Amino acid sequence: MAKLTISGVGRIFPGVQGGPPTTALDPTDLSVEDNDFITILGPSGCGKSTLLRIIAGLDQPTSGFVELDGNRVSRPGADRGMVFQSYTLFPWLSVKQNICFGLREKGVPAKEQDDIAAHFMEQVGLTAFANHFPRMLSGGMQQRTALARALANDPKILLLDEPFGALDHQTRSLMQELLLSIWEKHRKTVLFVTHDIEESIFMANRVLVMTARPGRIKADVPVSIPHPRDYKIKTSPAFAELKEQLTEDIRVETLRAAEMAA
Amino acid sequence: MGQNSSFEPLKPVAPRTRAVLGVGFFVLFIAVWAAATLGGFIKPLFLADPVKTFAAGYRLFTEYGFLSDIGITVYRVMGGFVLAMIVGLPLGIAMGAFKPIEAFFGPFVSFARYLPASAFIPLLILWAGVGEAQKLLVIFIGSVFQIVLMVAVIIGETRRDLMEAALTLGASRRGVVTRVLLPNASPQIAETLRLVLGWAWTYVIVAELVGADSGIGHMIMDSQRFLDTGQMIFGIFIIGVIGLITDFAFRAINVWLFPWYAGR
Ligand SMILES: Nc1ncnc2c1ncn2[C@@H]1O[C@H](COP(=O)(O)OP(=O)(O)OP(=O)(O)O)[C@@H](O)[C@H]1O
Ligand SMILES: [Mg+2]
Numbered sequence: 001m002a003k004l005t006i007s008g009v010g011r012i013f014p015g016v017q018g019g020p021p022t023t024a025l026d027p028t029d030l031s032v033e034d035n036d037f038i039t040i041l042g043p044s045g046c047g048k049s050t051l052l053r054i055i056a057g058l059d060q061p062t063s064g065f066v067e068l069d070g071n072r073v074s075r076p077g078a079d080r081g082m083v084f085q086s087y088t089l090f091p092w093l094s095v096k097q098n099i100c101f102g103l104r105e106k107g108v109p110a111k112e113q114d115d116i117a118a119h120f121m122e123q124v125g126l127t128a129f130a131n132h133f134p135r136m137l138s139g140g141m142q143q144r145t146a147l148a149r150a151l152a153n154d155p156k157i158l159l160l161d162e163p164f165g166a167l168d169h170q171t172r173s174l175m176q177e178l179l180l181s182i183w184e185k186h187r188k189t190v191l192f193v194t195h196d197i198e199e200s201i202f203m204a205n206r207v208l209v210m211t212a213r214p215g216r217i218k219a220d221v222p223v224s225i226p227h228p229r230d231y232k233i234k235t236s237p238a239f240a241e242l243k244e245q246l247t248e249d250i251r252v253e254t255l256r257a258a259e260m261a262a
Numbered sequence: 263m264g265q266n267s268s269f270e271p272l273k274p275v276a277p278r279t280r281a282v283l284g285v286g287f288f289v290l291f292i293a294v295w296a297a298a299t300l301g302g303f304i305k306p307l308f309l310a311d312p313v314k315t316f317a318a319g320y321r322l323f324t325e326y327g328f329l330s331d332i333g334i335t336v337y338r339v340m341g342g343f344v345l346a347m348i349v350g351l352p353l354g355i356a357m358g359a360f361k362p363i364e365a366f367f368g369p370f371v372s373f374a375r376y377l378p379a380s381a382f383i384p385l386l387i388l389w390a391g392v393g394e395a396q397k398l399l400v401i402f403i404g405s406v407f408q409i410v411l412m413v414a415v416i417i418g419e420t421r422r423d424l425m426e427a428a429l430t431l432g433a434s435r436r437g438v439v440t441r442v443l444l445p446n447a448s449p450q451i452a453e454t455l456r457l458v459l460g461w462a463w464t465y466v467i468v469a470e471l472v473g474a475d476s477g478i479g480h481m482i483m484d485s486q487r488f489l490d491t492g493q494m495i496f497g498i499f500i501i502g503v504i505g506l507i508t509d510f511a512f513r514a515i516n517v518w519l520f521p522w523y524a525g526r
Contacts (some may be wrong), residue, residue, distance in 0.1 A: 058426050078432025088427040092445040092522045101441070102431035133522040146427075153431055 001070065003189050004032040004055070004157055008064030011050050023214035024050045027063055030208070030217065032157075032191070037183055039192045039200035041250055042210030043257040048193040049085060051215070052159045055191065056082050068156060078102055081155030083146045083163040085193075089134040095145050096121065096130040102153035120148035123182055140164075140171045147179065157189040165195065173231060176202055184228050197246050201239060202229065209249045212257035219249050310492035315499070318492030328481065332500065335477040338394070339466045342401020343459055349402075350409030351451075357410065358417025358447075359439050371410050379404030380468045392473040397466065404465040405458050412454045416447045449516060449523040456512040463505060 010027040025047035032038060042048050053059040055066050057076040066073040068080065089098050099117045108116070121127045124144040134142055143163050150158060160179075164172045180203055183190060194200050200207045201223055209219040223242060225233055233239055268275070275283070292312055298304050299311035310318070322328035357364040357371075379400050390396040420443050428442045470479025478497050485493035516523075 056426075056430050058429065076426070076429035078430075080430060082427070082430040084423055084427060086423050088421075088423045090424060090427075090442065090445070091524070092448075092520070101428070101433075105432050105434070105437050105441070135522065135524045149431065159430075 002031040003034040003036070003069065004030075004191075005067040006030040006032075006051075006055070006064070007067070009051070009054055009061045009066060010063040011047065011054060011059065012062045025054075025061075026214040026216040028215070028217055032189060035187045035189055036206060037190045037192065037204050038206045038208060039194055039204040040208045040210060041194060041197065041200045041246065042215060043212050043250070043254040044195070045257065046210045046213050046253070047215030048210060049161055052082070052161050052191065052193060055157075056080050056159055058082075078106065078153055079156045080159060081150035081153050081157070082159040083143065083150050083161065085161045085163075085165060087134070087139065087142050087146070089137075089142055089145055089149070091134050094131045094133055095126055095137070098134070098145055099149045099152045101149060106153075116152050117148075120152045123151075124148045124178065140167050140175065143167070144175065144178070151182065151186070151188075155188075157191065160190065160192040162193050162195065164199070172196075172199070177231060179203065180229060197243055197250065198234060201225075201242050201246065202231075202234060207242075207246060209246065209253070212253045212260060218253065219246075221246065306491070307489065308491065310490075310495055314492040315495045318490060319496035319499070322481070322493060322496060326481075328500075331477050331481050332504070335466055335470065335479070336504065338397045338469070338477065339401060339459070339462050341394075342398040342466070343405055343462045345398060345402045346405035346409055346458075346462075347455065350406045351413060354410040354413025355417055355439070355444065355447075357414035358420075359443055364414060364418075367410070368414070371407050371414075375407040375411055377403075379465045383469060383472050387473055392475075397469045397474070397477075400465050400469040401462050405462050408458050408461065409454065412458070413447070413451055416450045416454065417443050420446050449520040452512070452516045452519070456509065456516075459508060459512075460505060463501060467501065 007029055008027040009025065009029075010023070011025040013022040013024055015021045028051065040048050040051070050059065054061050055073065057073050057080065073080075090101065093101065096117050099120055100113045103113045103116060117130075118127070121130055124147060126141060126144060126148065129137065129141065134145070137145065143166075147160075147163060164175045167175065176199055183203075190203075192200075192203055204223050207219075207221045207223060208217050209221070210216065211218045221242065225236070225238055295309075296312050299306070299309055300313075306314070319328075353367065357367055382403055383396075383400060386396045386399050390399060424446060425438055425442055428438050433441060466477070467479040467482070470477040471483050474480040478501060482494050482497040485491075485497065
C-alpha cells in the first residue's frame, strides 16, 4: 500500500474583494511510496505550497482527501514534518531548543532530547551554534536548523517547501548534498518543492512537473541514477538528458503562466 | 563622516554618547528654568526658581515626612497596577488567542477603555469611601482595559507561520498558546506594561487630589493652599524621577529577560 495517497485534491480560494475565485490546484491524484524522494517542479504560483500545506493539514482542500498510512489527514500533526519557504525558527529559542521543540511537546526525557539534538546538530553542522538565537544565524544556517528540527521529530513524511530557495548557488549545492546524505542514511519519505531543475533531478527518485495555475501534475519522471549520488553526477549524460527534458516541460508552463499574467 | 554618519536612520548611539545626550537635556532644561525665574522674567508666585524648589524639597523630606507620602503613592500605583495585571493579562491573552472570546469581551472592553478613570472618582468615593480601596480601584479601572486590549492585539499579531511550524511539530492547542503565542509576545507585552504603568501614575495623582490625606498628590494640593509653588513643583519633579527610575528598571529587566529580541 502507498505511504501517502492524494485523491482528487483540489483547492479553490474565494475571490478577493468581489473578484473571481482563484483555482490554485485542480483535482490532483498522487501516490507516494515509502522512502520515495519526490521533487515537485512548477512555475511560481502553480499551487505547490498549497499542495504541501494541504498534506500538512494546515489548509483544507475544497475537494478530495489525503491519506497517510490509510488514515485521513484532517489537521496538522507530528507525523508530517515541514520546512517552510519562509524562515520559521522560533526567535526566542536557541538552535538546540528549536530542534527539541517537538520532542518536548511529546514529553521525551531531557537526556534523550539532548542526544537527539546533538546528533542532528552534528548532521547539519551546527554543533558550535547550539546556544545561538536565530537572529544570530545566516539564512542558510536557519534553514539547516529548520531541517534538523523537522528531522529530530522523526516524522513519517517530510514536506520541504523550497527550503534552499533563498540561498546562493554554492551553499545550495552543499545543502543538497547534506540533505541527500541524510536521506541515504535515514531513509525518509520526502516531498520536496523547488524551482531549480538541477536540484529536482539531483535529489529525487521521481520528479513531478506541475502545470501553470491552476496546478495539475503534468509529468511524472522517474530518476534512476543510483545512490549514493554526489555532485559529480550533475555532469553525467543521464543527468543532462533528464535536465533537457524537464527544462522543455517547465518552459512551456512558465510561458503559459506568463501569458496568463499578461 | 563624523556628524553626518551619526544621523543614519535607526542607527544606535554609543552608550556613553547616549548618557551624555540624555543628561544634557536635563541640564539645558534646568538652565532655561533658572534663567527664566532667577532672571526675573516670571513672578515667583507662578513659578519658583530651582534653588527655592530644591530647598522646599529638602524641607519636605526633613520636616514633613515626604518619604512616607512617596511610599504610600508608590504602593497605590503598584497595588492597582498589579491587580490590573492579574485580571488584564489572562483576559487579554485569551482574547488574542481565541476569537470567540474576543468577540464576546472585545466591544465592551473598547467601550470601557474610553471611560476616563478620573470621572469614576466621585462614584468610587460613594462606593468605597475615601480609603485605600478607592485609590486602588481608580488605578485598576484606568489600567485594566488598556492592558486587556493591547495584550489581545499583540497576541493576535503573532506570525501565522510560526504557529503553523509549531503545529507541524505536533504542538497541541495548549502548546501553541504557552510555547508560541506567549513567548513570542512577551517582549512587547512587557513594553506595553511599561507604558500603562506610566498612565497609572497620572491617575493616582488625580485620585489623591480628591479625598486623600496622604500621598504626593495630597501634598501638592496642600501646598497650593499656601501658594508654595516650590513644593508643588518639587512634588511633580519627584513623580518624574520615579517614572524615570521605573522606566530604566523596566528596560533593564526586558533586556535581561529577552536577549533574543532584536526589535529594540
Ligand atoms: N490564502 C490565499 N488566498 C487566496 N489565494 C491564495 C491563497 N494562498 C495562495 N493563493 C493563490 O494560490 C495560488 C498558488 O499559490 P501557492 O503559494 O501554492 O504557489 P506556489 O506554487 O507555491 O508558488 P511559489 O513557487 O511562488 O512559491 C496563487 O496563485 C495564489 O494567488
Ligand atoms: Mg510556494
